[in-house]
Amino acid sequence: MLNFQEFQEYVEMNLKEVLSEEYQDAVVSLNEVTKNNGTVLHAVTVRPEDSNIAPNIYLDGYFKKYEEGADIDIVMGEIGRVAMDNMRAPEEFASIGRDFQNFDFVKDKIIMVAVNAERNRDLLAGAPHQCREDLALIYKVMIGDNKDGIATITIKNEHMAMWGVTTETIHDLAMENTKEILPVTIQSMNEVMREMFAKDGMPDEIAEAMFADMPANQQMYVISNASKVNGAASMFYEDALSGLADRIGTDLFILPSSVHECIAVSTDMGTPESLAEMVQEVNGTQVNLEEQLSDHVYRFDAKAKTISLADTTMEQLEAKVSENTQEYDVSQSQTEGSRPRHHR
Numbered sequence: 001m002l003n004f005q006e007f008q009e010y011v012e013m014n015l016k017e018v019l020s021e022e023y024q025d026a027v028v029s030l031n032e033v034t035k036n037n038g039t040v041l042h043a044v045t046v047r048p049e050d051s052n053i054a055p056n057i058y059l060d061g062y063f064k065k066y067e068e069g070a071d072i073d074i075v076m077g078e079i080g081r082v083a084m085d086n087m088r089a090p091e092e093f094a095s096i097g098r099d100f101q102n103f104d105f106v107k108d109k110i111i112m113v114a115v116n117a118e119r120n121r122d123l124l125a126g127a128p129h130q131c132r133e134d135l136a137l138i139y140k141v142m143i144g145d146n147k148d149g150i151a152t153i154t155i156k157n158e159h160m161a162m163w164g165v166t167t168e169t170i171h172d173l174a175m176e177n178t179k180e181i182l183p184v185t186i187q188s189m190n191e192v193m194r195e196m197f198a199k200d201g202m203p204d205e206i207a208e209a210m211f212a213d214m215p216a217n218q219q220m221y222v223i224s225n226a227s228k229v230n231g232a233a234s235m236f237y238e239d240a241l242s243g244l245a246d247r248i249g250t251d252l253f254i255l256p257s258s259v260h261e262c263i264a265v266s267t268d269m270g271t272p273e274s275l276a277e278m279v280q281e282v283n284g285t286q287v288n289l290e291e292q293l294s295d296h297v298y299r300f301d302a303k304a305k306t307i308s309l310a311d312t313t314m315e316q317l318e319a320k321v322s323e324n325t326q327e328y329d330v331s332q333s334q335t336e337g338s339r340p341r342h343h344r
Helices: 004-018 060-067 072-088 103-109 120-123 155-161 165-179 189-198 204-209 230-238 238-248 272-285 316-339
Strands: 027-034 038-046 056-060 108-118 131-132 135-146 148-152 183-190 223-227 253-258 262-268 296-299 306-309
Touching: 004 027, 004 038, 004 060, 004 072, 027 056, 027 165, 038 072, 056 072, 060 072, 072 120, 103 108, 103 135, 103 165, 108 120, 108 155, 108 230, 120 135, 131 165, 135 165, 155 230, 165 272, 183 189, 183 230, 183 238, 189 223, 223 230, 230 238, 230 262, 238 262, 238 296, 238 306, 253 272
Parallel strands: none
Antiparallel strands: 027 038, 038 056, 108 135, 131 135, 135 148, 183 223, 223 262, 253 262, 253 296, 296 306
């Protein structure tokens, strides 16, 4: 059986055998892509000869299928079909290289995304952002939106320099655009469950009986956006949270379930420490590293309309990071002496 490195090389060398005749001149190469939280995915990139845009087909999942016993020829066939289905870039991508240089083209498409600040230090070093507690708001240009999701390009410092704009300008545009392009959604968990079962064909009356309404201050509320992608940034629209807090009658605890959504509950529903333990348990067992946002819980003060860490403080987090860094440096010095996205 091939190991992962050998599997990647096998795909690179043999992929053209499963591509149709029209794609025999495509350029096939291996590529590593760093995603959220520093997660590195391994891709094969297949670029048509006459194009500067090519699909990345991530191989990590296909290797897992192979490890679990799938025949390599079947796996190669699947990779080939995905490559051919995505070889020709969507029409809106055709001129993106040129259009992206024009700030008038991108300014109405800039949105914001919430990420974990500590886990994305390398990204933040080269990208405009605004820190909010242990999180950071980064900015993306939304260049496509369809049933399969949204296509974006992360704004880097070199893009700002090319456009001649500041981080403040980018942030202000993102705050306004995101609210319009990806409006905030807040649903009770009961509403979410009723929708899910209705899509599976359950009659409305049965769903209603199963998920009867509870008092507002005893429910969980899902905060996201209309696309359900990168919706956790919606927690920073204070007016939307104010409306929920008024409905419940208390301040809110915000639980970051992933980069795509957060859960809001009344501050009557537990201590921040116990809720943080729940978040950490879910992150450790149910949420992919790439989609994790934070292990901590936030409090929304309805009167002040502010969000702050509830189970810890930034000072405590910074001290913990400092301790970890010192331990790493010592360990490193001790071992030194003993050692002999489609992309453009």
